[in-house]
Amino acid sequence: MKNFLSHLQCTETGEIFSADEPHGLSPNAQKVLYPRYDLEAAKGSIDPYSFLNRPRNMWRFFELMPIRNEENIVSLGEGGTPMLRAKKLERKYGVRTLYIKDEGVNPTGSFKARGLSAAVSKAYELGLTKLTVPSAGNAAGSLASYCARAGLECYVFMPNDAPEANKKEALLAGAKLTLVDGLISDAGKLSREKAIELGLFDVSTLREPYRVEGKKTMGYEIALDLGWRLPDVIVYPTGGGTGIVGMWKAFDEMEQMGWINEKRPKMIVVQANGCAPIVRAYNEGKRFAEPWENASTIASGIRVPSAVGDYLILDAVRESQGTAITVSDDEILESTREIGISEGIWAAPEGAATLAGYKKLLRQGIITSTDETLLMNTGTGYKYMDVAMPV
């Protein structure tokens, strides 16, 4: 199948780099690199409805993925997750349309599978053999699983209080696991040191250009499932922000190819009140976020004190006329119970945070009862039994 990958581009300076050699951040500006595609050519050659005839996983968007040769795809069947109408919650809150996109059904139990399938596929295509990642938990398990499948060596660094399931799944898949007495930012420092010492390639969130391409497929899927249009509001639990910026990138690509119009959902960032660097920067009108001190929340995936893609997240929120909001751990647990009892989904605490945020914004009138809203449940609650038990 033809692929339209063209080059990498610095999101801050516009400088261009090759997509056929390994890259991290853009070398001069130290900012995020995005893969770019020949969208004019793609527009002329892809019928967007043809995706409906392909297997329901994220690789059905292969033409717009960063892999040149289909044989290099490393997949466990990620993506193609259901967008479920939350009818009981609609009735409870008197709203017209509420969806939950359930990323918990992905391989390794979270949406991290999308990003790591893309990143490991590209690493494999580029001939890299040893990968490393700092992780709040889920990314480590995903990287380990895809590396196992591709036959690559995998190093993972995570906080020692990360969920047990994340540690076990990484070990099961043969990763070299180092537990760090600290947060993901401390794990990141150690991972980067080890990368230099041992010649490992660093696939940290947005420091590597291809994870975001896996995450962007959530944006393509939402549009495809709605017949090439988008909801009014998307609520996203934000740590490093790859998902929110990935979907934002997808919307831009789809518009350039004429698949959707210019109408965008309001992009809503939800963070925990014990770790809310993006919310603080949003409220202070800043484009770059100061690191959060003493970060703490049971939603380990959003316990991210600083994000290298802060400016991309904040740009998406502001350009979409969205907003950024915090929720407490108690509100997260309460919302986990609510999603379980009303919709039968055991959401990850990060996913439940989106319902907690949604309820607040409804009360404040920032989201209205007629807004078609989508909550991203980014993972399964099964993985958090030791750290965030809702019952």
Ligand SMILES: Cc1ncc(COP(=O)(O)O)c(C=O)c1O
């Ligand atoms: C379940 C879950 N939700 C949300 C996030 C945050 O994702 P992002 O880095 O895209 O903001 C993570 C990251 O670890 C996660 O594991």
